Amino acid sequence: MNQGRRSAWPYLFLTPAVVLFTLFLAVPIGYTVYLATRRTKVSGLGLGKGARREVFVGFDNFSAALADAELWQGWLRVLGYGAFVLVVMLGLALLFALLLDSARVRLARFSRIAIFLPYAVPGVAATLLWGFLYLPSLSPIRSVLDADLLGPTTVTYSMANVAVWGGTGFNMLVLYTTLRAIPRDLYEAARLDGASELQIALRVKIPILTPAIILTTVFSIIATVQVFTEPTTLRPLTNTISSTWSPLMKVYRDAFVTGDLYSAAATSIVIAAVSLVLSFGFLRVVRNHAFGEG
């Protein structure tokens, strides 16, 4: 066989992916880093040619982003929102996956499809549906629950509810698929040893699910840190959400409303760094706890 001729093929097959990666991932990342280290410098009155120049400013934009009180408030809001979403969404996803997998459940197929259904609803539409459900004039919820669901403190949880509603089904499916792949004999062995369903779930199923739980948690952290669609869509319905409610909303405002691309680039790198640090930090904590390694 002509090995030399054949060996060019895999590279040819990978060319589209590599070209797309370069154009739409590598180059934009490089460009963000470039922008984040620059700023427009105005000399004199800023009039005439050459009065505005773009200069290298090193880490100035980053230190400005770290000292920005508005951004810090955004981080705190997203921290509260994110902690709630992660715990409730992944907790429900795990609970539902375990319940679906236990032999005793009736109407399992119906429940599985129903719980996965919100995955097919775009974030904008989901926020819109819930947003209207929160409005006193339209809502069947409000006739039962007497609370301002779009008030300054409640709005965070109302928004978290939208994310939980939209995300539980997908995470449940990931965990459930993993559970179905486990050979059934394993449970039979545990049952013969006298283990109850609950014990099997806690001692056999959850340990096997751990890698899948870690994966879904990391993806959820990355998505939550970048929350944008829900607060942006809910904004027209309430005046409790500012235009800088989440860090990404501030990036959007800096870039497209205020026109300060350099700050926007620096802030977006900070957001990316925070999500990576949180993801890896989480992985580290889990590894130390789950596998007892130092």
Add this chain to the structure above:
Amino acid sequence: MAGITAATSHRRRSRGPAGRGSWGIAPTALLLLGAVYCLFPVFWVFIAATKSPGELFSTSTLAFGTGFLDNVEQLFAYRDGVFWLWAGNTLLYAGGGALLSTAVSAISGYALAKYRFPGRNVIFNILIGGILVPAVVLAIPQYLLFSKFGLADTYWAVLLPQILHPYSIYLARIYASAAIPDSLLEAGRIDGAGEGRLMARVAMPLMVPGMVTIFLFQFVAIWNNFLLPFIMLGDDGKFPLTVGLYTLLMAGANQPALYNLILTGAFLSIVPLIALFLTMQRYWRTDLSSGAVK
């Protein structure tokens, strides 16, 4: 099948004092509660979409109205039928984007799974690293780069950045490993088939079920995307439904007379995805390692 028989034969035995019998209907009830929570907003928006503007505020929130057809007619007349345009655009972005994305992922996954060549792991790791890059660091520079080439506010600006999807490449690689036997490729080579022909005639047909799954997940992801088209597009004739709905909400949030249009729009925009979702049940899988779809 084996799982079902095993479960039945052991049911009697495990009905001890600590057995499964003690759980009763609690698991089923919990799952149904989850199902109701997930279906409720969709059901509510369907009811709301049937109400005329008058009925929306006067009749019970859970009673069907009489204005559905009027609402649909009004929505399609809204600004010379711009809603149709949004729906068509969404289909173009999601359909075209998912098709290209699936093709690129399948061919890359095949190359990575079935060839040994220098740089294979490096290329794979770099491509997969893209999973961890938050969309936020990409959106602004992508917009600036597209504007530089005069491509911002065009269909390309929404279509091109969404073709590369690292997670799909990862799934395609797993699926190719499981679904394409090496012996089949070797037999083809002995028969004198070229590598390009093997890919097109042997490998790709075997990968079709996995490709359907990748297509569906990408289709939904692009259909639901808000941030990218929101940033890239200015001309509302090119908007997808998500951004269109947002502008409709912005225009109508303070005019309760427009609420019925917004709610009907939200309802109509989720119907196609829910239909796709229900008809393609068996392809919604998050684990492709077992090869064929059952």
